[in-house]
Amino acid sequence: MSWKEPLKARQQIAAEKRGAIIREAARAFNRRGYHGTNLDEVAERLGITKPALYYYIKDKEALLLACHEAAIELAMDAVARADHQGGGADERLGNVLRHYVRGLTDDLRGSVVLMEEGALGPANLRRLKRQRDTYESTLRGIVRDGMAEGVFVPCDEKIAVFVILGAVNWISKWYAAEGPRGSEELAEMISAQLIRGLSAGPTGRALLPEFALTSEAV
Amino acid sequence: MSWKEPLKARQQIAAEKRGAIIREAARAFNRRGYHGTNLDEVAERLGITKPALYYYIKDKEALLLACHEAAIELAMDAVARADHQGGGADERLGNVLRHYVRGLTDDLRGSVVLMEEGALGPANLRRLKRQRDTYESTLRGIVRDGMAEGVFVPCDEKIAVFVILGAVNWISKWYAAEGPRGSEELAEMISAQLIRGLSAGPTGRALLPEFALTSEAV
Amino acid sequence: MSWKEPLKARQQIAAEKRGAIIREAARAFNRRGYHGTNLDEVAERLGITKPALYYYIKDKEALLLACHEAAIELAMDAVARADHQGGGADERLGNVLRHYVRGLTDDLRGSVVLMEEGALGPANLRRLKRQRDTYESTLRGIVRDGMAEGVFVPCDEKIAVFVILGAVNWISKWYAAEGPRGSEELAEMISAQLIRGLSAGPTGRALLPEFALTSEAV
Amino acid sequence: MSWKEPLKARQQIAAEKRGAIIREAARAFNRRGYHGTNLDEVAERLGITKPALYYYIKDKEALLLACHEAAIELAMDAVARADHQGGGADERLGNVLRHYVRGLTDDLRGSVVLMEEGALGPANLRRLKRQRDTYESTLRGIVRDGMAEGVFVPCDEKIAVFVILGAVNWISKWYAAEGPRGSEELAEMISAQLIRGLSAGPTGRALLPEFALTSEAV
DNA sequence: AATGAATGAGGGTTCATTCAT
DNA sequence: TATGAATGAACCCTCATTCAT
Numbered sequence: 001m002s003w004k005e006p007l008k009a010r011q012q013i014a015a016e017k018r019g020a021i022i023r024e025a026a027r028a029f030n031r032r033g034y035h036g037t038n039l040d041e042v043a044e045r046l047g048i049t050k051p052a053l054y055y056y057i058k059d060k061e062a063l064l065l066a067c068h069e070a071a072i073e074l075a076m077d078a079v080a081r082a083d084h085q086g087g088g089a090d091e092r093l094g095n096v097l098r099h100y101v102r103g104l105t106d107d108l109r110g111s112v113v114l115m116e117e118g119a120l121g122p123a124n125l126r127r128l129k130r131q132r133d134t135y136e137s138t139l140r141g142i143v144r145d146g147m148a149e150g151v152f153v154p155c156d157e158k159i160a161v162f163v164i165l166g167a168v169n170w171i172s173k174w175y176a177a178e179g180p181r182g183s184e185e186l187a188e189m190i191s192a193q194l195i196r197g198l199s200a201g202p203t204g205r206a207l208l209p210e211f212a213l214t215s216e217a218v
Numbered sequence: 219m220s221w222k223e224p225l226k227a228r229q230q231i232a233a234e235k236r237g238a239i240i241r242e243a244a245r246a247f248n249r250r251g252y253h254g255t256n257l258d259e260v261a262e263r264l265g266i267t268k269p270a271l272y273y274y275i276k277d278k279e280a281l282l283l284a285c286h287e288a289a290i291e292l293a294m295d296a297v298a299r300a301d302h303q304g305g306g307a308d309e310r311l312g313n314v315l316r317h318y319v320r321g322l323t324d325d326l327r328g329s330v331v332l333m334e335e336g337a338l339g340p341a342n343l344r345r346l347k348r349q350r351d352t353y354e355s356t357l358r359g360i361v362r363d364g365m366a367e368g369v370f371v372p373c374d375e376k377i378a379v380f381v382i383l384g385a386v387n388w389i390s391k392w393y394a395a396e397g398p399r400g401s402e403e404l405a406e407m408i409s410a411q412l413i414r415g416l417s418a419g420p421t422g423r424a425l426l427p428e429f430a431l432t433s434e435a436v
Numbered sequence: 437m438s439w440k441e442p443l444k445a446r447q448q449i450a451a452e453k454r455g456a457i458i459r460e461a462a463r464a465f466n467r468r469g470y471h472g473t474n475l476d477e478v479a480e481r482l483g484i485t486k487p488a489l490y491y492y493i494k495d496k497e498a499l500l501l502a503c504h505e506a507a508i509e510l511a512m513d514a515v516a517r518a519d520h521q522g523g524g525a526d527e528r529l530g531n532v533l534r535h536y537v538r539g540l541t542d543d544l545r546g547s548v549v550l551m552e553e554g555a556l557g558p559a560n561l562r563r564l565k566r567q568r569d570t571y572e573s574t575l576r577g578i579v580r581d582g583m584a585e586g587v588f589v590p591c592d593e594k595i596a597v598f599v600i601l602g603a604v605n606w607i608s609k610w611y612a613a614e615g616p617r618g619s620e621e622l623a624e625m626i627s628a629q630l631i632r633g634l635s636a637g638p639t640g641r642a643l644l645p646e647f648a649l650t651s652e653a654v
Numbered sequence: 655m656s657w658k659e660p661l662k663a664r665q666q667i668a669a670e671k672r673g674a675i676i677r678e679a680a681r682a683f684n685r686r687g688y689h690g691t692n693l694d695e696v697a698e699r700l701g702i703t704k705p706a707l708y709y710y711i712k713d714k715e716a717l718l719l720a721c722h723e724a725a726i727e728l729a730m731d732a733v734a735r736a737d738h739q740g741g742g743a744d745e746r747l748g749n750v751l752r753h754y755v756r757g758l759t760d761d762l763r764g765s766v767v768l769m770e771e772g773a774l775g776p777a778n779l780r781r782l783k784r785q786r787d788t789y790e791s792t793l794r795g796i797v798r799d800g801m802a803e804g805v806f807v808p809c810d811e812k813i814a815v816f817v818i819l820g821a822v823n824w825i826s827k828w829y830a831a832e833g834p835r836g837s838e839e840l841a842e843m844i845s846a847q848l849i850r851g852l853s854a855g856p857t858g859r860a861l862l863p864e865f866a867l868t869s870e871a872v
Numbered sequence: 873a874a875t876g877a878a879t880g881a882g883g884g885t886t887c888a889t890t891c892a893t
Numbered sequence: 894t895a896t897g898a899a900t901g902a903a904c905c906c907t908c909a910t911t912c913a914t
Contacts, residue, residue: 487901606821
C-alpha cells in the first residue's frame with residue numbers, strides 16, 4: 001500500500017513478540033514463582049535465547065511488572081464491561097467475575113497476581129498496590145451496594161471480597177486448557193458459586209436460569 | 219528425678235527449636251516464595267546463624283517439606299474433627315473449613331500450599347501430591363454427599379472444591395494477626411460464605427443462627 | 437594470655453586478608469583498569485575463589501572505593517608528615533613527594549588514582565572528588581607559598597600541580613619492584629626533578645646536597 | 655569535472671567519518687577506559703547506530719589500535735619537527751614537548767596512551783611497544799645529550815623521561831578545552847616546567863624570554 | 873551505507889551448603 | 894551446639910559482534 005507498510009508491520013511484529021514474552025513469563029511466574037523462574041527457560045520456550053529477551057524488556061522485574069499490569073488491566077476491564085451491562089449488584093458482580101474468569105482462562109493474560117514480597121522494587125510496588133487497592137475497593141463497593149439492595153447477605157465486605165479474589169486468583173493453579181470444561185462454562189460455574197455465597201434470597205438459580213440447566217447436567 | 223530427665227528436656231528443647239524454625243520458614247516462604255526466601259533471613263529472625271539451621275534440618279527442601287506436611291496435617295486434622303462432630307454434609311463441610319481456617323490463622327502453620335512448582339524434588343512431590351489428592355477427594359466426597367442429600371446445589375464437585383480451596387489458601391496472603399477480626403470470627407465468616415455458595419436451600423443463616431447476628435453487627 | 441586472644445587473632449587475620457585483597461585489587465585495577473579487571477583473576481592470585489572475596493567486600497565498587505581511600509590516605513599522610521618536618525615551601529613539597537613516592541613504591545598501597553568515569557556511583561564519586569580536591573588544594577597552597585617566598589618560579593599553581601601529580605601517578609605504570617632502584621632512591625630522584633621544575637634559584641642541588649652526589653653517581 | 659570526482663569525494667567522506675569515529679572513541683577510552691567504554695555510546699554520540707561502526711572499523715580493538723597509532727604518530731611527529739628546528743638538547747626537548755602538548759590539546763588525538771593492559775592482542779601489543787620504546791629511547795637520547803652538553807643536570811635518563819611522560823600523559827585527565835588556558839600557552843607552561851626540572855644552569859627563563867613575561871603575567 | 877534483531881561469551885553477585893573449630 | 898569462613902553452582906545482565914534486509 002504505502003512505503004510505511006513494512007515499518008508498521010515490523011513494529012507490530014515486535015509488539016506481538018513482546019506480548020508473547022509477557023504471556024510466557026506470566027505462565028512461568030505463576031507456576032514457579034518469580035524467583036523460581038529463570039529467564040533461560042522462558043526464552044527457550046519461546047525459541048529464542050535469553051539475551052534476546054533483553055531486546056524487548058529492560059529487566060526481569062520489568063517483565064513481572066508488565067505481567068501485573070496485564071492482570072490489573074484485565075480486572076479493570078472486567079469491571080468496566082460489567083458496569084456497561086448494568087443490572088443489580090448481584091448481576092454486576094457476577095458479570096465482573098464471568099468476564100474476569102473468561103479472560104483469565106482464555107488468554108492466560110494477567111494470571112500473575114500472586115505477589116511475592118521482595119520481587120518488585122519499592123516504586124513499582126507502591127504503584128501496583130495503589131491500582132490493586134482501587135480494584136478491590138470497587139469490588140467492595142459492589143458488595144456494599146448488594147447489601148443495601150438486600151440482594152446480598154450482610155457481611156464484612158472486605159473479607160467477602162478477599163474470599164472471592166482468592167477463589168478466582170487460584171484458578172491459574174489448577175486450570176488446564178485441555179480440561180473438559182470450556183472457559184465460558186467455567187466462568188459461569190465459578191461466578192455462580194461465588195455470587196451464591198453472598199446472595200440473600202433463594203439461591204442464585206433465579207439469576208442464571210439458562211445456566212442452571214447446564215449446571216445440573218454436569 | 220532420674221538421669222534421663224535432662225536428656226528428655228534436651229530433646230524437647232531441640233524439637234521446639236525445630237518447630238520454631240519450621241514456623242518461621244513457613245512465614246517466609248509464604249511471603250517471599252520458596253526461592254525468594256534465603257536462609258540467612260530466616261536464621262536472623264530466629265536469632266541464630268545460618269549454619270545453625272543445618273543442625274536441625276537437612277535441607278532447604280526438607281524445610282519446605284516440613285511446612286507442607288504441617289499444612290496437610292492441619293487439613294486432615296480438620297477433616298477428622300469434623301467427621302467426629304457428624305451432621306449433614308453442609309454442616310460437616312462447614313466444620314472442616316472452620317477448623318482449618320482457625321488452625322491457619324492461629325498458628326500460621328501450613329500456610330504454604332505447594333505454590334511453586336519445581337521447589338520439591340520428584341519423590342517428595344509425588345508423596346505430597348498423593349496426600350493432597352486424598353484430601354481433595356475427601357472434600358469432593360462431602361460435596362457429593364451434600365448434593366445427594368439435597369442440601370447442596372447440583373454442581374461440578376471438582377470445581378466447587380477448587381473454588382473453596384482457592385479462597386482458603388489465599389487467606390495467608392491477606393490475613394494479619396493484628397487485624398480487627400479474631401481467628402474464630404474469621405473462620406465463621408469465611409466458612410459461612412463458602413458453604414452458602416453451595417447450599418441449595420435458603421441461605422446458610424439457618425445453620426449458624428448465633429453467628430448471623432454478630433455478622434449483621436459488624 | 438587471655439580468653440579473648442583467639443578472637444582478636446581472628447579479627448586481625450580477617451583484617452589482614454581484607455588488606456591483601458585491597459592491595460591485590462589495586463594492583464589489578466591499576467594495570468588493567470577497573471572494567472578490565474575481573475574478580476576471578478584477583479581471587480585466583482590470592483589463592484581463593486571469587487565468592488570468598490564477597491565475604492570481605494560488598495562489591496566490586498566497594499573494592500575500588502577502598503583502593504581510592506587508601507590512595508588518598510597515603511597522600512594525606514605524606515602531607516601531614518611533611519608539615520611536621522617543616523621547612524621552606526620547596527623543602528615541604530619535596531618532602532611530600534618523597535613520602536608519597538616511597539609509600540607508593542613500598543607497599544603498592546593506593547596506587548589507584550586513575551579515575552575511570554562511570555566506575556564509582558555518584559555518591560562515592562562526589563565524596564572522593566571532594567577529598568581529592570582538598571588534597572590538590574593543599575599542594576597548590578604549598579606552591580603558592582613557594583612563589584611568595586621566592587623559592588618557586590612564578591607559575592600557574594594549578595597547572596604546576598597537575599604536572600607534578602601526573603608524573604607521580606604515572607609511576608605505577610612503570611615501576612617494578614625488582615628494578616635496580618630502591619624505593620628510597622627513586623623517591624629522591626623523582627622529587628628532586630619535580631621540585632627543580634618549580635625552583636626559582638640555582639638548581640635544586642643546594643637543597644639536597646647529599647643527594648646530588650648520589651644522583652651524579654648513577 | 656570527471657566521473658571520478660564523486661568517487662573521490664565518497665572516499666574522502668568515508669575517511670573523515672572514520673577519523674571522527676576514532677576521535678570520539680579516543681575521547682571515550684580516555685574517560686571511561688577501554689573496557690568501560692561501550693560502542694553504543696560512541697555510536698550514539700556520533701549520531702549513528704552501533705552496527706554502522708562496523709562498516710568503518712573491524713573491531714573494538716582495531717579502534718583502540720588506531721587511537722594508539724594516532725598518539726604515536728603525534729609523538730613521532732613532535733620529535734621530527736623538533737629535530738628540524740635544531741638547537742641544544744634543552745631546546746630540542748622543549749620543542750618536542752611543546753609540539754606534543756599542543757597536538758594533544760588541539761585535536762585531543764592520541765590521548766590514550768596504553769593505559770590498560772590486556773586490551774590489545776599480543777601481536778598489536780608487541781608492535782606498539784616497539785614503537786613506544788623507540789620513542790622513549792629517542793627522548794632518553796636527548797636527555798643524555800643534554801647531560802653531555804652540560805645543560806641538563808646529571809640524572810638517570812630513564813627515570814627522568816618517565817617523569818616527563820607521566821606529566822604529559824596525564825594531561826588528558828584534567829585538560830578541558832573550555833578552560834582559561836589556550837593550548838599554546840599550556841604547552842609553553844608545561845614544557846617550561848619539565849625542562850626546568852632537568853636544567854643544570856639558572857632556570858629556564860633564559861630559554862624562553864618572551865614567554866617568561868607572559869608566565870609572570872598569569 | 874545503515875539498521876533491527878539476535879547471539880555467545882563473559883562477568884558480577886547471590887546463596888545453599890559444607891567444614892574445621 | 895554453634896560459628897566463621899569458604900565454595901560451587903546458578904542466574905541476571907551486558908556487550909561486542911554478526912546477519913538479513
